[in-house]
Amino acid sequence: MQRRSSDVQGCPRVLSRSLNVLITLLSAWLVPSAAFAISGTNYYVDPIKGNDFNPGTLASPFLTVEHALNWTVIQPGDTVYLRGGVYRPVLGERLSLNMPRTNIYGVALWAMPGAARKPITVCAYPGEHPLLKGSLVATNWQVVNDPEFSALGFPPEGAGHIYERTSWMCDTNGKLLLGEGKWSYKSYPQQVFVSDSETNDGVSLRQISWPSSFQTTEPRDPLPFAKDGGSPPPGNSLLYQGIDGYPSNMVAGSFYYLEATNTGPDISTIYIWLPDGSDPNTQVVEVSVATQIFNGGDYTVIKNLAFRHCNSLSTAAGGSAVQVGTGGTIQNCDIQWCDFTAVTMGQGSTIKRTTIRHVGMLGIGLSSGSTVDSCVFSDCNNRSFDIYWEAGVIKIPTSTRITIQNSEFSDNNAPSIWFDHCLDTNSPPSVVRNNFVHNNGGPPRIEWLDNTHTTLRTNRTCPTITFEASRNVWVYNNLVLSNHTYSFACPGGQDCKIFNNVIAHHDCDCIGDGHDRGVNVIMQDSWGYPPQNNKIIGNTFFNNILGVELMLNPASMQPANHNKCDSNHYFTSLTNSPIGFYDINNPMNLAGWKSFSGFDLHSSLRDPCSSQPSAVTAALRHFQTTANRRGYDPNSWK
Secondary structure, eight states, X not given: OOOOOTTOOSSHHHHHHHTHHHHHHHHHHHSOOOOOOOOSOEEEEOTTTOOTTSOOOSSSOBSOHHHHTSTTTOOTTOEEEEOSEEEOOBOOSOSBTTBOOOSOOBSBOSOOOOBTTBOEEEEEOTTOOEEXXXXXXXXXXXXXXXXXXXXXXXXXXXXXXXXXEOSOSBOTTSOEEEETTEEESOOOOOOEEEESSTTSOOEEOXXXXXXXXXXXXXXXXXXXXXXXXXXXOOOSTTSBOSOOOSGGGOOTTEEEEEOOOSOSSOOOEEEEEOTTOOOGGXXXXXXXXXXXXXXXXXXXXXXXOEEEOOOGGGTOSOOEEEEEOTTOEEESOEEEEESSEEEEEOTTOEEESOEEEEESSEEEEOOTTOEEESOEEEEEXXXXXXXXXXXXXXXXXXXXXOEEESOEEESOSSOSEEEEXXXXXXXXXXXXXXXXXXXXXXXXXXXXXXXXXXXXXXXXXXXEEEEESOBSEEEESOEEESOBSEEEEEETOBSOEEESOEEESOBSXXXXXXXXXXXXXXXXXXTTBOOBSOEEESOEEESOBSSEEEEEOGGGGOGGGOOEEESXXXXXXXXXXXXXXXXXXXXXXXXXXXXXXXXXXXXXXXXXXXXXXXXXXXXXXXXXXXXXXXXXXXXXXX
């Protein structure tokens, strides 16, 4: 799309272009899934009627996805159809002909790689709804009575309502038992779900304990958190910030895991307190155990599948629930309730028309040449990891030729799109276009005050779209609305372009304490890179509750760095939020900004509704109607 010229007047043309964004989103979701060429052998898996000793035909299907994807069975060009039902984790004697038994525990792992013209396809059987869950059902719950109840210090109101499941899948050596002769690492369950059926999501209980040895809130002084007198491990400080860690902090709707270490008998125990205080034996209780749900090889196609529950953080500070390699495709899938990262994409891969929701830390990690198209992302980083570390929706580390388009980002607790040290200028630009980004914000920061576990919570803002020491990124035709964060950050960005975007109704002070007034666009040095050759052209900034719209450091304004900011349109009807530029503590008006910086010489202060009210009003009404239909409160936009 051709870049908008500097003689554009007002924002109606911008909004009239942008008005098509949500229509594009909706129409993209209605397009039938693209047909992949099917060649090779078809195999079938049935979690109810199957048997892994069967030949895998429609009449005699396999029982497990793992067996179907075993390298002794699957070949490039083959297709595996999954019949309807719930698929749970298994661990075979080995996962392929050439690989020994592994400690990784999942539903389907290490598939045979396909080829560029012969992908391996794993998809739903037509008309049926397979559900791949990385959890197991836990039964035989017992109510916790004295003296254990008092010894652990549970809150008095939990008496009669807190239940335990002892010997949780661990032997005396701390190994997770999966069956006779099969084992993995310690469980460290990250998630517990309660519902009335295995096919429902139900309610996710809040974790009350340190998540694992790989992440910790690390208070200033080591404090005991387990029955055996252990203490929070000395991991990275403040990478994980969102959870209280003691039995005394349990509340209705929570769980606490006590991992036994260096003990004789196995006393690893899960304690749960249901939201209504009822007996968990009357419900379906699912505990996450799989370190990964699906690990596809290169040129793997995953279609029309649903994925739930993961336990990645139990064994490493990383890992995703679903992964495809080079040239892989994820299409029409539904991926939710992952404890750490939902999806990892290999080089040249594509994810289309897929929903990613309720993710512990990161929604998706992309590699060079990847495409995200017509996807929905919400409630990422719901476990409150540090937003300046890895938390977010989409993270792009050192990768190029990325395309993110026609997608919706809403109600996420971290940056929506984060380019990190993507420095190659020889490749075509990465593009972020035609996306609807709204109602996102950073989590409160938790600061330890003393060893009584008292905390101070303060707001933390984070940029919605970030180019950190990155080059050659174009961001255009996006609707960026009602976020509690900065809009764009360009620390050390070079050859980046921000144009034809609508940025409206932002309020960084979501706590309301007068702090974190925020900025819409930040440009500054970072990692030794000065901002150079960046363009901020033809954007509309409308009714934002901020300190300043632009904050550029002195290097950004040096002619030698060839940055440009012009033909933008600024307006606010909010008396408590004057438009300001450059310095959040000493804002200036547009005329002063022009004189001070030499930027925005063709920009204007203009009410976009004064010249063509119908275009702006129709756009915002359309956005509000769409948001309300999806369950968002349109009043939060005003």
